[in-house]
Structures are given as C-alpha cells and as structure tokens.
Amino acid sequence: QVQLVQSGAEVKKPGASVKVSCKASGYTFTSFYIHWVRQAPGQGLEWMGVINPSGGSTTYARKLQGRVTMTRDTSTSTVYMELRSLRSEDTAVYYCARDPRFISMVRGVGRGWCDPWGQGTLVTVSS
Amino acid sequence: DIQMTQSPSSLSASVGDRVTITCRANETIGSSLNWYQQKPGKAPQVLIFAASSLQSGVSSRFSGSGSGTDFTLTISSLQPEDFATYYCQQSYTTWWTFGQGTKVEIK
Numbered sequence: 001q002v003q004l005v006q007s008g009a010e011v012k013k014p015g016a017s018v019k020v021s022c023k024a025s026g027y028t029f030t031s032f033y034i035h036w037v038r039q040a041p042g043q044g045l046e047w048m049g050v051i052n053p054s055g056g057s058t059t060y061a062r063k064l065q066g067r068v069t070m071t072r073d074t075s076t077s078t079v080y081m082e083l084r085s086l087r088s089e090d091t092a093v094y095y096c097a098r099d100p101r102f103i104s105m106v107r108g109v110g111r112g113w114c115d116p117w118g119q120g121t122l123v124t125v126s127s
Numbered sequence: 128d129i130q131m132t133q134s135p136s137s138l139s140a141s142v143g144d145r146v147t148i149t150c151r152a153n154e155t156i157g158s159s160l161n162w163y164q165q166k167p168g169k170a171p172q173v174l175i176f177a178a179s180s181l182q183s184g185v186s187s188r189f190s191g192s193g194s195g196t197d198f199t200l201t202i203s204s205l206q207p208e209d210f211a212t213y214y215c216q217q218s219y220t221t222w223w224t225f226g227q228g229t230k231v232e233i234k
Contacts, residue, residue, distance in 0.1 A: 061128075109221055
C-alpha cells in the first residue's frame, strides 16, 4: 500500500537548520507530486510547498521563500524538506503528503489534493 | 495568495444532527476545493476532493458542494467518530492555502 514514513522528532536552537525526510513506498516514486504542510501547536494547517520527484522542480510558499529547500533522492524514494534560520514560530508538526494524480496526466499541481499523508514530524525550536 | 475563510470556527452538535460547514474563497477557485478531517494527534485525511467528489472509503454521510467562491461540507447524520476538526483547502493556483479549520464538538 502507499505509505509515507517520516523521520523522527527534532529539537533545534534558534538560527539552526532542520532537515526532515519522507520515505515513500508502495508506488512509483517519480510519478506523483509530494507536498509539505506544517501545523503549529493548536493551530491550523499551512501549506509549505511542493516537489516534483521526477525532475526535482519545486514551488515554495511565498512566506517561506529563501528559507526552505525541498529535494529528493530517487535512489531511495525519499523527499527532504530543509528549513533554515529557525525561529520559535517554526515549532510545528511537519507533514509530507502525496498528490494522488499521475504527474503525466495533469498540468501542474493545480486542482490537486493530498492523500495519503505521512505520520508527521515534530520540530521544536527552543533555546 | 488566495484566502480561505471557514465558518463557523467551532460548533457543538449532537449525534444524529445534520452539520454544515462553509468555506469561502476571496476570489474564484472553480471547483478546486478539498475537505480534510483531522483528529487529535493524527494527520489529516481527505474526505472530499474537487468540491464534491467523495474520497474512496469515506462514508456517504459526508458530501460537498459549491463552486466559484462558496463551498459547503455537510455531514448528514453526525456520528461519534465525526467529532474532529475540518479544513478546506484550495488548489486552484500553484500556491495552495487552507482555511483556518472548524472544530466539531460534542453537545
């Protein structure tokens, strides 16, 4: 079955960087977009960006542009999300999620949705 | 970015009640609107995609409607397992955005 398994919880100091992984299984890795969404404690969902695992192209939320980088390793079917210059407001659970539509059948990420989701990775930023 | 506004932010309802949650976009998004359910400590799960398409495996008591700027999620007969937070999300543009969420609580 389609599964996304994320790396474990992280504790970082302000100003540091964090890199969260998302390992995909059960499907052809390069055929589906992967999105990242985060959720601060007690807050709503915030879309962070998307990567095309085939060519590696990315689109990031304007708010995070310059601080976030999404990459992929096709040899291990793993997507990574790195967030730099961490501040306390970045404390959140970070989720990866797949768009279930074949990349080859759609024109970009428009009209997509997320299913399934990874289990989430808690990143705590604290001095 | 397109802004999504849900109402109400929270509601109290009883088992068996019909529940309606609305989501409004600040510009037209066609039918590019999805609904998710999230339970405490769990990842969200899609209920409805493309405004009105029921995700496989999701109960038929969930339904979605709307197009343009105004959308609705309806739970026809609330069940104990439906108490959760619900989010709408637009994917009309490359930069996706979520509503702020609606928490459905037990009355």
